[in-house]
Every structure is written in structure tokens, then in C-alpha cells.
Amino acid sequence: MSSDHVAAPTRAGAFVEGIGDQLPILLGVIPFGLIFGALAVSQGIPGWAAQGLSLFVFAGSAQFVAAELVGAGAPALMIVFTILVVNLRHLLYSASLAPSLRHLPSRWRVPLAWLLTDEAFATTSARLNRGVQVHAEWYMLGTGLTLWSSWQVSTAVGVLLGAQVPAGWSLDFALPLTFMALVAPSLVDRPALGAAASAGVCAVVLAWLPFKLGLVLASLIGIAVGVGLERFRKTVAGVPS
Amino acid sequence: MTLGFWAIVLLGGMAVTYTTRLSFLVLIGHDRLPPQIRRSLRFVAPSVLAGLIVPELLLADGHMPATLLQPRLIAGLLAAAVTWRFRNTWLTIAVGMISLWLLGALLPA
Numbered sequence: 204m205s206s207d208h209v210a211a212p213t214r215a216g217a218f219v220e221g222i223g224d225q226l227p228i229l230l231g232v233i234p235f236g237l238i239f240g241a242l243a244v245s246q247g248i249p250g251w252a253a254q255g256l257s258l259f260v261f262a263g264s265a266q267f268v269a270a271e272l273v274g275a276g277a278p279a280l281m282i283v284f285t286i287l288v289v290n291l292r293h294l295l296y297s298a299s300l301a302p303s304l305r306h307l308p309s310r311w312r313v314p315l316a317w318l319l320t321d322e323a324f325a326t327t328s329a330r331l332n333r334g335v336q337v338h339a340e341w342y343m344l345g346t347g348l349t350l351w352s353s354w355q356v357s358t359a360v361g362v363l364l365g366a367q368v369p370a371g372w373s374l375d376f377a378l379p380l381t382f383m384a385l386v387a388p389s390l391v392d393r394p395a396l397g398a399a400a401s402a403g404v405c406a407v408v409l410a411w412l413p414f415k416l417g418l419v420l421a422s423l424i425g426i427a428v429g430v431g432l433e434r435f436r437k438t439v440a441g442v443p444s
Numbered sequence: 445m446t447l448g449f450w451a452i453v454l455l456g457g458m459a460v461t462y463t464t465r466l467s468f469l470v471l472i473g474h475d476r477l478p479p480q481i482r483r484s485l486r487f488v489a490p491s492v493l494a495g496l497i498v499p500e501l502l503l504a505d506g507h508m509p510a511t512l513l514q515p516r517l518i519a520g521l522l523a524a525a526v527t528w529r530f531r532n533t534w535l536t537i538a539v540g541m542i543s544l545w546l547l548g549a550l551l552p553a
Contacts, residue, residue, distance in 0.1 A: 227533045252450050259458035269457065279449045283456035292492060293464035298481075299488035301474035312469045319465040321496065328489040373544055376516065379500035380523050380540040384533040386493040387524075395490045402491035403498030410499050410506055418495045425491025430484045 217338035221345025224326040231378030232263070232322060232350065233357045234368045239266055240361020246274030250362040257358040261351065262320065264415060265289040288414045295422060296324040303331050303339055311340045318347025329385040394436065398429030515547035 236257070243253035248270060256266045265286045272282045296319050304312055326346045331339065360367075368374060390396050402425025409417030468474050474482070501520035502508065523540030526532075 224533075227537055230537065252454070255450070255454045256457065259454045260461050262461050265457070265461065269453065273453070279452035279456070282453050283460060286457040287460035287464070290461045290464045293461070294467050295488045295492060297465055298468040298474065298477065299485045301468040302482070302485070304469060305474055309470060313466070316465040316469045317462065319469070321492075324489070325493060332489065371548075373541070373548070376500070376519070376541060376544055377537050379497040379520065380537045381533060382493045382497050383520075383524055383540075384527045384531070384536040386490055386497070387527045388531065389486075389490050395487065398487040399490040399494035403494035406495035406499050407502050407508070410503055418492070421495040422488070422491040425494065426484050426487040429487030429491065430480075433483075 212337075214338050214341045217341040218345035220330075221326065221342040221347075222349045224330070225322065225346040225349040227381045227384075228322045228326070228350065228378065229353050231375055231381065233353055234366070234372075234374040235263055235378070236354050236357025237361035237366040237368055239263065239270070240358045240363075241366040242267070242361075243270045244362055244365075246270050248273055253362050254355070254358055257354055260286060261317075261354065262286070262290050262293075263354070268414060285414055288416065291419050292321075292415065292422060293319060295426075296321075296328075299328060300324070300331075303336060304343075307340055315340060315343050315347065318343065318351060320347070320350060322350045323347040325382055325385045329388065332389045394429045394432040397432045398425040401425050401428040513551060515544050515551055518547055519544035 239257070240253055243256070243266075244250060253270070256269060260266055260269070268289055269282050269286055272285060277285075297316065300319070304315065307315075323343060323346050327339070327343045330342055335342075386399065390399055402421045405421035405424045406418055409420050411417070412420070463471070468477070497520075501517050502514075504514065504516075519540050522543050523536050526539045527536040530536075
């Protein structure tokens with residue numbers, strides 16, 4: 204996290220800051236896109252449809268599940284329903300960013316919502332958590348477009364050339380590492396720590412659930428634990444909640 | 445896989461995904477949420493991100509491995525210590541990736 208950008212004075216500055224904060228995530232995302240393109244083709248999906256999934260759906264893990272379902276011969280409506288379930292966590296992202304973006308006109312909020320992925324949420328919420336509100340829309344546009352264009356290009360390369368990144372490099376590990384650096388500054392008090400710890404444990408315990416439902420449930424449990432701890436703290440301190 | 449099949453998958457997949465993203469940013473006024481829910485939103489990022497991170501460190505192919513002596517877990521814990529102390533993304537990635545590569549070479553597969 205480059206602290207020299209914290210006071211992003213201009214729109215262009217915020218846009219560039221958004222690009223910069225997305226770069227470490229790309230280390231993990233580009234191999235992921237290559238693998239998606241290659242896997243989709245190996246499942247018998249035409250190249251244009253694989254690229255279409257990246258262009259239209261633009262949601263990494265949902266695209267992987269969709270590609271597997273297509274390969275297994277699932278009906279179209281079931282695939283659409285599965286995509287919905289895998290992407291339910293975006294409801295949480297949308298609600299979480301809404302207070303900071305509500306002042307913007309819809310000509311901003313409608314396109315920004317298009318870019319609301321795990322990766323864009325991680326960087327944008329980390330910046331807001333640092334207390335930086337200025338030109339949040341330009342920041343999110345920069346960070347979101349960086350991810351969007353990398354995802355399109357890496358999908359296309361994966362479709363055309365196959366996944367050329369050796370698995371032994373384990374570049375996918377860069378993704379949890381970056382998320383770690385982004386989440387650490389938000390763990391400022393016991394409720395936040397409790398939320399993260401319980402969500403982490405539950406995500407492991409519930410990992411057997413299909414369609415990322417384990418992650419959705421674990422997140423809801425984490426949020427509930429955070430709220431509970433906060434209420435408890437207020438009760439102990441004698442502050443009416 | 446006909447054109448109709450792909451029209452449903454691509455346009456339907458786009459519609460449901462975009463709807464979840466538009467939900468509280470555009471479709472449903474955030475102020476229509478009860479205050480209790482609004483106060484809980486600060487826990488979304490810690491919870492979801494921890495839920496994304498921890499299984500990546502602990503699970504191998506979706507299952508709990510027999511031993512905790514796993515390169516990803518040890519490298520992840522080292523990286524967590526570095527991020528806690530230095531608050532630097534690139535340094536966290538460097539320490540995490542290098543220790544993963546070293547541990548992968550050192551530990552029995």
C-alpha cells in the first residue's frame with residue numbers, strides 16, 4: 204500500500220492510485236484468467252463463448268463453475284441460477300460500499316456497479332477504511348478498469364494459447380496474500396478481529412458446501428459475530444447502543 | 445450447445461450478476477436498510493476477505509490435509525506477520541511467495 208498517495212488531490216491522481224493498488228492483485232488474477240480460458244476450451248466451449256463469459260458475466264469463480272457445468276451438459280437455466288448463487292456475496296459488497304458512493308449521480312453508480320468484483324471491492328474498501336474518501340469514484344474506476352481489462356486479455360490469451368504459466372510457480376497464492384495486506388488495516392478492534400477470525404474458521408469448516416455458499420454463510424456468521432462483540436463491548440462500557 | 449443456449453447463459457448470467465452488484469448501489473436505497481444492518485456493514489470486508497484467505501492457506505484441494513506442516517500455511521503465516529508489522533502489500537507478496545517456493549522445495553511433498 205503506497206502511503207504517499209493517501210491525500211490523492213486530483214481525479215487523475217485517484218484514478219492512478221486505483222490502478223496502482225490493483226497491480227499486486229493482477230499477479231494472481233492474470234494466471235487465473237489464462238487458466239479460465241484454457242479450461243473453458245478444454246470443456247468444449249467455443250472461444251467466443253468463453254470470451255463472452257468474461258465480457259458479460261465478468262465474475263471469475265462463477266465463470267469457472269459455469270464452464271464446468273457446461274462441460275457436464277447442464278441446462279442453460281440451471282447454469283444461470285448457479286451463477287446467481289455463486290455471486291450472492293456481491294450483495295454484501297454493494298451494501299458495504301453504498302454509504303460512501305450514495306452521493307454520486309447514477310451515471311457514476313451504474314457503471315461502477317459493473318466493476319464491483321472481489322478484487323475491486325478489496326482495494327476500494329481498504330482505501331475507504333484508511334479514511335480516504337476523496338474522488339472515490341475515480342479510484343474505483345481506475346482499480347476496476349485495470350482488473351476488467353486484465354481479465355479480458357488474459358481470458359483471450361488462455362483461449363488462444365492455453366495456460367502457459369507453470370503451475371509450480373503457484374502465482375494463484377498472490378491473491379490471498381494481497382487480500383491479507385488489504386484486510387489487515389481494518390482489523391483495528393476486537394469486533395473486527397472476531398468477525399475476521401470466525402468468518403475464516405467457518406469458511407474452512409463450510410468449504411464442502413457447493414457454489415461458494417460456504418463463503419456466503421461464513422461471511423454472514425462473521426458479520427453477526429462482529430455485531431455481537433460490538434454490542435457486548437458497549438454493554439460492558441455502559442454505553443447505550 | 446446452440447446459439448440459444450449461449451444467449452441464455454451469457455445474457456442470463458450477466459443479468460443475475462449485474463443485479464447483485466447494482467442491488468444496494470442503485471436499485472435499493474441504502475437508507476432503506478434498518479440502522480442495525482447499516483452498522484453491521486463495517487464487518488463485511490474483514491469477514492469476506494478472511495473467508496477468502498483462510499481456506500487458501502489451510503485446505504489442499506478443498507480438504508483439510510493430514511498434517512499442518514503445509515507450505516501454504518507456513519508461508520501464509522509468515523506473510524501475515526510481515527503485513528501486520530510493515531503494512532506493505534508488495535513486501536507481503538514477496539515474503540509469502542519466496543517462502544512458499546523455498547518451503548515447497550524443502551518440505552516433503
